[in-house]
Amino acid sequence: MSLLIVGTVAFDEVETPFGKTGKILGGAGTYIGLAASHLTDQISIVSVVGGDFPKKYLDLFREKNIDTTGLKVVEDGKTFFWAGKYHLDMNTRDTLVTDLNVLADFDPVVPQHARNSKYLMLGNLTPSIQKRVIEQMETRPKLIVMDTMNFWMNIAWDDLMEVLTMVDVLTINDEEARQLSGEHSLMKAAKKILTMGPRYLIVKKGEHGALLFYENQVFFAPAMILENVFDPTGAGDTFAGGFLGYIARKDDTSFETLKNALIYGSAMASFTVEKFGTDRLLEITGEDIEERLLEFVKMVAFKI
Amino acid sequence: MSLLIVGTVAFDEVETPFGKTGKILGGAGTYIGLAASHLTDQISIVSVVGGDFPKKYLDLFREKNIDTTGLKVVEDGKTFFWAGKYHLDMNTRDTLVTDLNVLADFDPVVPQHARNSKYLMLGNLTPSIQKRVIEQMETRPKLIVMDTMNFWMNIAWDDLMEVLTMVDVLTINDEEARQLSGEHSLMKAAKKILTMGPRYLIVKKGEHGALLFYENQVFFAPAMILENVFDPTGAGDTFAGGFLGYIARKDDTSFETLKNALIYGSAMASFTVEKFGTDRLLEITGEDIEERLLEFVKMVAFKI
Numbered sequence: 001m002s003l004l005i006v007g008t009v010a011f012d013e014v015e016t017p018f019g020k021t022g023k024i025l026g027g028a029g030t031y032i033g034l035a036a037s038h039l040t041d042q043i044s045i046v047s048v049v050g051g052d053f054p055k056k057y058l059d060l061f062r063e064k065n066i067d068t069t070g071l072k073v074v075e076d077g078k079t080f081f082w083a084g085k086y087h088l089d090m091n092t093r094d095t096l097v098t099d100l101n102v103l104a105d106f107d108p109v110v111p112q113h114a115r116n117s118k119y120l121m122l123g124n125l126t127p128s129i130q131k132r133v134i135e136q137m138e139t140r141p142k143l144i145v146m147d148t149m150n151f152w153m154n155i156a157w158d159d160l161m162e163v164l165t166m167v168d169v170l171t172i173n174d175e176e177a178r179q180l181s182g183e184h185s186l187m188k189a190a191k192k193i194l195t196m197g198p199r200y201l202i203v204k205k206g207e208h209g210a211l212l213f214y215e216n217q218v219f220f221a222p223a224m225i226l227e228n229v230f231d232p233t234g235a236g237d238t239f240a241g242g243f244l245g246y247i248a249r250k251d252d253t254s255f256e257t258l259k260n261a262l263i264y265g266s267a268m269a270s271f272t273v274e275k276f277g278t279d280r281l282l283e284i285t286g287e288d289i290e291e292r293l294l295e296f297v298k299m300v301a302f303k304i
Numbered sequence: 305m306s307l308l309i310v311g312t313v314a315f316d317e318v319e320t321p322f323g324k325t326g327k328i329l330g331g332a333g334t335y336i337g338l339a340a341s342h343l344t345d346q347i348s349i350v351s352v353v354g355g356d357f358p359k360k361y362l363d364l365f366r367e368k369n370i371d372t373t374g375l376k377v378v379e380d381g382k383t384f385f386w387a388g389k390y391h392l393d394m395n396t397r398d399t400l401v402t403d404l405n406v407l408a409d410f411d412p413v414v415p416q417h418a419r420n421s422k423y424l425m426l427g428n429l430t431p432s433i434q435k436r437v438i439e440q441m442e443t444r445p446k447l448i449v450m451d452t453m454n455f456w457m458n459i460a461w462d463d464l465m466e467v468l469t470m471v472d473v474l475t476i477n478d479e480e481a482r483q484l485s486g487e488h489s490l491m492k493a494a495k496k497i498l499t500m501g502p503r504y505l506i507v508k509k510g511e512h513g514a515l516l517f518y519e520n521q522v523f524f525a526p527a528m529i530l531e532n533v534f535d536p537t538g539a540g541d542t543f544a545g546g547f548l549g550y551i552a553r554k555d556d557t558s559f560e561t562l563k564n565a566l567i568y569g570s571a572m573a574s575f576t577v578e579k580f581g582t583d584r585l586l587e588i589t590g591e592d593i594e595e596r597l598l599e600f601v602k603m604v605a606f607k608i
Contacts, residue, residue, distance in 0.1 A: 089488065184393065187531045208512040211529065220603050222524045225515065227491045259606045293608055299524050300604045302563045304597055 001067065001114040002042035003248040004141070005032050006133045007123020007237070008103060009047040009057075009071060012277060013083040016090065016231050024277040025057050026082065028123035028147070031234035034281045035241025035268045036121075037064040038289060040249040044114040046070035046133065048106045050077040060282075069111040077102035090229050091206060110136040119248045121240060122146040122167070127159035134166050143253045145169040145244050146198075147236070150176050164197035168253075171202040171240055186211065190218070200258060202243070204236055212262050214255050221262040222299055224270035224292070231276045235269040238281060242268030267292045305371065305418040306346035307552040308445070309336050310437045311427020311541070312407060313351040313361075313375060316581060317387040320394065320535050328581040329361050330386065332427035332451070335538035338585045339545025339572045340425075341368040342593060344553040348418040350374035350437065352410045354381040364586075373415040381406035394533050395510060414440040423552045425544060426450040426471070431463035438470050447557045449473040449548050450502075451540070454480050468501035472557075475506040475544055490515065494522070504562060506547070508540055516566050518559050525566040526603055528574035528596070535580045539573045542585060546572030571596045 012026025029047045036043055044067040053073065061068050083097035108129055120141040122130040130146055144167040152160050153176070164170065170193065174186060180196075181189035186203060190213035193201050201213040207229070209222040243258075243265035250257050270292060274280045316330025333351045340347055348371040357377060365372050387401035412433055424445040426434040434450055448471040456464050457480070468474065474497065478490060484500075485493035490507060494517035497505050505517040511533070513526040547562075547569035554561050574596060578584045 185531055185533070187529050205512065208509065209526075218529050218603060219606070220526045220529075221606075222513075222526070225491050225522050225524075227489055229489070256607075260608050263606055263608060297608065299522060302523070302525075302567055303560070304564050304567060304601065 001044045001117040002040060002251075003036055003119045003121065003244060004044050004046065004110065004114050004117035005029055005036070005121045005123065005241075006046045006108055006130070007032055007121070007125065008080055009045070009049050009053070010080040010082055010103075012233060013081070013097070014231055014233050014276060015085040016276075017086070017088055018228075018230055019276070021276050023081070025060075026233065026277060027080065028234075028237040030278065031237035031272065031281070032121055032123055032241035032244075033061065033066045034064060034278055035238040035272075036245030036248070037066055038268065038281075038284070038286070039242065039245035039264065041065045043067065044070060044111065044117065046108045046110055046114070048072045048074060048102050050079040050102045051075040053079045067111075067114070070109065070114060072109070074102045084233070086232065090232055093232075108133050108136075115139070118142050118251065119244055120144045121244045122163075123237065123240070124149050127152055127156050127163045130163050131159065131166065134163070142251075143168050143244070143247060145171065145240065147171045147240055148176070150179050153179055161196065167198055169200040169202060169258075170198040171204060171236070171243075173204045173206070173236070177201070177203050187218070202262070204239060206232070206235070210239065210262055210266060212258060214258070217255070219255075219259045219262060221266045222296070223266055224295065225299075226270060226274065229273045232273050233277065234272050234281075238272040239265040239269040242266075263293065263296050267296055305348045305421040306555075307340055307344060307423045307425065307548060308348050308350065308414065308418045308421035309333055309340070309425045309427065309545075310350045310412055310434070311336050311425070311429065312384055313349070313353050313357070314384040314386055314407075316537060317385070317401070318535055318537050318580060319389040320580075321390070321392055322532075322534055323580070325580050327385070329364075330537065330581060331384065332538075332541040334582065335541035335576065335585070336425055336427055336545035336548075337365065337370045338368060338582055339542040339576075340549030340552070341370055342572065342588070342590070343546065343549035343568065345369050347371065348374060348415065348421065350412045350414055350418070352376045352378060352406050354383040354406045355379040357383045371415075371418070374413065374418060376413070378406045388537070390536065394536055397536075412437050412440075419443070422446050422555065423548055424448045425548045426467075427541065427544070428453050431456055431460050431467045434467050435463065435470065438467070446555075447472050447548070447551060449475065449544065451475045451544055452480070454483050457483055465500065471502055473504040473506060473562075474502040475508060475540070475547075477508045477510070477540070481505070481507050491522070506566070508543060510536070510539070514543065514566055514570060516562060518562070521559070523559075523563045523566060525570045526600070527570055528599065529603075530574060530578065533577045536577050537581065538576050538585075542576040543569040543573040546570075567597065567600050571600055
């Protein structure tokens, strides 16, 4: 396998000023996988769902060439469920429901044929689960990317610090970077976090773009300026999937490739927010992606 | 004259988490002029100060080749005074004092030799004053840039709407763009504002960079990622001065030139925030500016 993804596969229920969904397909692993599937193949996902998870969604992953051998179905359990409501500014949201269900006892098992995957994406999960996945790899992946959140900084600091020493790229948002480092300045925060383990730090700033820190350098990818942000759910995970999907396709981990990957991540995320859930991600074509990338080039290109 | 600037020349007193200044040189016109003076010459300023305004500051403008014929000194009046205190995040501030003093009766008179200036920068002032300046021009400038703020949207809407029809470029921040247009999406806000008069709209997002909207296109200039933001006062005006200073030097008003100008504005602003007041703007050299511009190029350059 080329790209191994570990992350939640879930039911989401989302309310935005534009409307309300019923129970739809969601989860970090889902968005990461679907985004990456536009850019590379040989993708494998490790996750867990309940007996209530529709066969059509499992088929969907397979249609997208995502291997689901490692997607455990707990027949007598229920799938992880998250419900949230976005405020008018679409930048803040309230979590209404978090039913862990089968996720509470998730013990990830990486299928034998995925233990030599070249690239590993650790979606936002308990740091100890992320660690157990890394330990099952038989060959050290060329690049391990991990996502995390403030919640784990609050309740699993020591575990988080340990996993940080095992990965290459950390993706967090600006507030999380400040909390993790204790520094308000993002430049100072980045310098401190880069001493904790990762070689690269990505700071996601939502509608304000994303920063990639490496040694003393910083690269910036803007977010697309859209007429409507319809539903921001999954944007960060789509970003990660686009980012690592591009790297897996290029099979290169240089700073230059990671810069391009940041643009791909930002481009993919700009699609996800245009419709509810995974709707847009499922309908776009390679041509749509190429077109959007050109818009990014135009948005920042200048010649001094 | 090449560049005519109308804007406040003031005393500021600033408190940040890093310390507190006494009364120092401030004002929109000051920052615009000093920033532009690094990039072009034949600059003229129209403003008003009181008899308490030190001769050394007048000399400073002249040293920087800024013509002060239009800087009226009201001998028995006091100079406009603003005092503010920044919060810990440096993004929000409380205004502690606003003493308009001589600014309350400011009636701008453009000196005869500046009435054919090619470029005109209208700093943030009562819209009616901005209008009186435009009306004194004998030749329509090649580009008129105006700054404004939410305060004028609240108390002088009709005047503001009228001036908007007379200018080419409007510079405001994101919240002001939303208020002016009644649209939350910046893309929608921009489309609406571009029907109000200006051909170009610049939306300043502080530490998140700046957007230039033109027809159906959008260009993005990031803000420099700095270890320390020491004092944000004057950053927006420095940005405008760098922007129009560059345009005056190139003597060109194409979209391509305006894109570059946005980068110059962002680069100049990144200096201002590094020290209190105008301190950093007064000490930098052409070499410092060139170096900073290269950092901007590196920050956004990618090759897909």
